[in-house]
Amino acid sequence: MARASADLLTAMEELRSASTVPEARQAYRNAAQHCHPDKGGDAEAFRRLADALAERLDVLQGRSEAAFRPPEAVKIRPKPHRSEEKDEVEGWIAKAEASWRVGRRTDAMEEADEAAKRCARNAKAHLRCAELRNRMGQVVEAAKHAKKAQEIDPDCEREARQWIHKAEPDEGRRGTANQGSWNVCGRHEDTIMHLEASPKHIGTVEDEERDPSSTRWASASLDGTLKIWEAPSMRMEAMLQGHTDKVTILHWNPFAQDCLASGSLDKTARLWEKSSGAWKCSAVMEGHDGRVTDLAFVNGSTGRDPSGMLITASTDRTLRSWNLLSGSAERIFKGHSALVPSLDVMLRGNLVASGSGDCTVRIWDMDGNTRQTLKGMEDAGVNLVRFSPAGPGSSGGTVLVTCHVDPQREIGSVLVWDVEGGCGWVDGRMVAPLKAFHGFGGRINDIDMAENGEGEVLLAIASSDGQLRCMDIQEGICLFDMVGEHDISTPYGVNRSVFKVSFSDDAALLASVGIDNVVRIWHVEEGRCVRTCIGHTAGVRSLLWLPKSTTLLSAGNDGTIRCWNVDIS
Numbered sequence: 001m002a003r004a005s006a007d008l009l010t011a012m013e014e015l016r017s018a019s020t021v022p023e024a025r026q027a028y029r030n031a032a033q034h035c036h037p038d039k040g041g042d043a044e045a046f047r048r049l050a051d052a053l054a055e056r057l058d059v060l061q062g063r064s065e066a067a068f069r070p071p072e073a074v075k076i077r078p079k080p081h082r083s084e085e086k087d088e089v090e091g092w093i094a095k096a097e098a099s100w101r102v103g104r105r106t107d108a109m110e111e112a113d114e115a116a117k118r119c120a121r122n123a124k125a126h127l128r129c130a131e132l133r134n135r136m137g138q139v140v141e142a143a144k145h146a147k148k149a150q151e152i153d154p155d156c157e158r159e160a161r162q163w164i165h166k167a168e169p170d171e172g173r174r175g176t177a178n179q180g181s182w183n184v185c186g187r188h189e190d191t192i193m194h195l196e197a198s199p200k201h202i203g204t205v206e207d208e209e210r211d212p213s214s215t216r217w218a219s220a221s222l223d224g225t226l227k228i229w230e231a232p233s234m235r236m237e238a239m240l241q242g243h244t245d246k247v248t249i250l251h252w253n254p255f256a257q258d259c260l261a262s263g264s265l266d267k268t269a270r271l272w273e274k275s276s277g278a279w280k281c282s283a284v285m286e287g288h289d290g291r292v293t294d295l296a297f298v299n300g301s302t303g304r305d306p307s308g309m310l311i312t313a314s315t316d317r318t319l320r321s322w323n324l325l326s327g328s329a330e331r332i333f334k335g336h337s338a339l340v341p342s343l344d345v346m347l348r349g350n351l352v353a354s355g356s357g358d359c360t361v362r363i364w365d366m367d368g369n370t371r372q373t374l375k376g377m378e379d380a381g382v383n384l385v386r387f388s389p390a391g392p393g394s395s396g397g398t399v400l401v402t403c404h405v406d407p408q409r410e411i412g413s414v415l416v417w418d419v420e421g422g423c424g425w426v427d428g429r430m431v432a433p434l435k436a437f438h439g440f441g442g443r444i445n446d447i448d449m450a451e452n453g454e455g456e457v458l459l460a461i462a463s464s465d466g467q468l469r470c471m472d473i474q475e476g477i478c479l480f481d482m483v484g485e486h487d488i489s490t491p492y493g494v495n496r497s498v499f500k501v502s503f504s505d506d507a508a509l510l511a512s513v514g515i516d517n518v519v520r521i522w523h524v525e526e527g528r529c530v531r532t533c534i535g536h537t538a539g540v541r542s543l544l545w546l547p548k549s550t551t552l553l554s555a556g557n558d559g560t561i562r563c564w565n566v567d568i569s
Helices: 002-017 021-035 043-060 071-075 082-101 105-117 123-135 139-152 154-164
Strands: 181-187 192-197 215-221 225-231 235-241 247-252 259-264 268-275 278-286 292-298 309-314 319-323 329-333 342-346 351-355 361-364 370-374 381-387 399-406 411-418 435-440 444-451 457-463 467-472 477-483 488-490 493-495 498-503 509-514 519-523 528-533 540-545 551-556 560-565
Touching: 002 021, 002 043, 021 043, 043 082, 082 105, 082 123, 105 123, 123 139, 123 154, 139 154, 181 225, 192 247, 192 540, 192 551, 192 560, 215 247, 225 247, 235 278, 247 292, 259 292, 268 292, 268 309, 278 319, 292 342, 309 342, 351 381, 351 399, 361 399, 381 444, 399 444, 411 444, 411 457, 435 457, 435 467, 457 498, 457 509, 467 498, 498 540, 509 540, 509 551, 519 551, 528 560
Parallel strands: 342 381, 444 498
Antiparallel strands: 181 560, 192 215, 215 225, 225 235, 247 259, 259 268, 268 278, 292 309, 309 319, 319 329, 342 351, 351 361, 361 370, 381 399, 399 411, 411 435, 444 457, 457 467, 467 477, 488 493, 498 509, 509 519, 519 528, 540 551, 551 560
């Protein structure tokens, strides 16, 4: 950080002393290489540098002096040279990018408009504006700039097409790219991290008779709140407030009606219940020394407490089990030597799995004892663990899917373990995975599993290197593998992260979202994109299919929840 600050000061001095436009632009590039927020610099300081560049370009191109001339003098000012035109556009684009990165979206939009006004007949300037608009989620505006660049200079056609095709149907590799019908059905003041529908309440007659179109669902946001919604009306039923920091995770209790838990950066988990027609916080789980990263409910009929338990994971390297009535900690699960970003509960067998940055996966019993320790990849931390909903194991039992990443080598892998005996077991212990899927060039951001109509358990994988894979776990075969479908170009390279994947109820469709603000719907059997849903203005972080319907909800960095009708029949 000290090195970045020193480089930034040097760049500011060079900007102020620059006597030509190329010198000013070179000073800005020098700072961008070392002081950009992505490289450890301060976002607000970098914005000041962008402002300084724009101001210096104003002076060097004569605009500041023109402001003090009589109106007649301004009118007869010579039209700027095309190279100066592009430099002027670059200055406004730099300001817009800096504003966007620090969350000043209104300023960024206005600065992008200023850049667009100054493009005139400069094809390269239009292409830069197209790149900026696309990064801000304005794919239609990006396509307009790209088309204009193509009209001005036909040699730009190849570069322009990458922005045009994101806003137009493409009947080739992507399939039909209809935008579909949608509406904004909910909002938060900050990024929405998680959407989840109230599950079928296990063992209740009332749920068996419940209308599947009538569903309650919840959203968790970095604004520190949760909201409860009703479908199909999409009416907000309640706003849950109490956390003192960002809320990153929520889960409904599948063993009780109208009950959910949330985890936050404030190091607590909270239990929320509906009583006498009103939602309230019924318990606060305090005790972790780090933020709560994941949580899951345990059935009361198999746990120590007849009311059930809540298990939480934290960056403090522990897991804890909590009494749902008192909110007190029952057990502390110790053994990991690094943060624990993920856990899951195996409902059949009453086991807990946790993945850690110490490169191990631990299988625990409900008393906090380690039953097994799995080591999948050397020097690769575990960021995600999930038990399968069905039994694709070699003996028909449950499998555990673990995601591993080596940040130094930028290698990611997904391993499948047969946790109920069979392949990979020696002397009563798991020593090797049932299946292994390699070849990822980064972190596994998300996985989803579902059973299709033929009894096959499918696994979808979303990776930070832009890969989207759909696998048949039993056969170990790849149904389809897409790369770059959610890419966006930036001045610092291509960002291609896929954030989230989600199967529909029948596993016939798969939804994916990423950094490019677009929701894509894939036909699993055919392996092609059948819908491209455009509307979000920033990266999309969460997906939710409403039960037994063709309605898909999406939410993310723009703070909106959007509802899509993706019926493809």
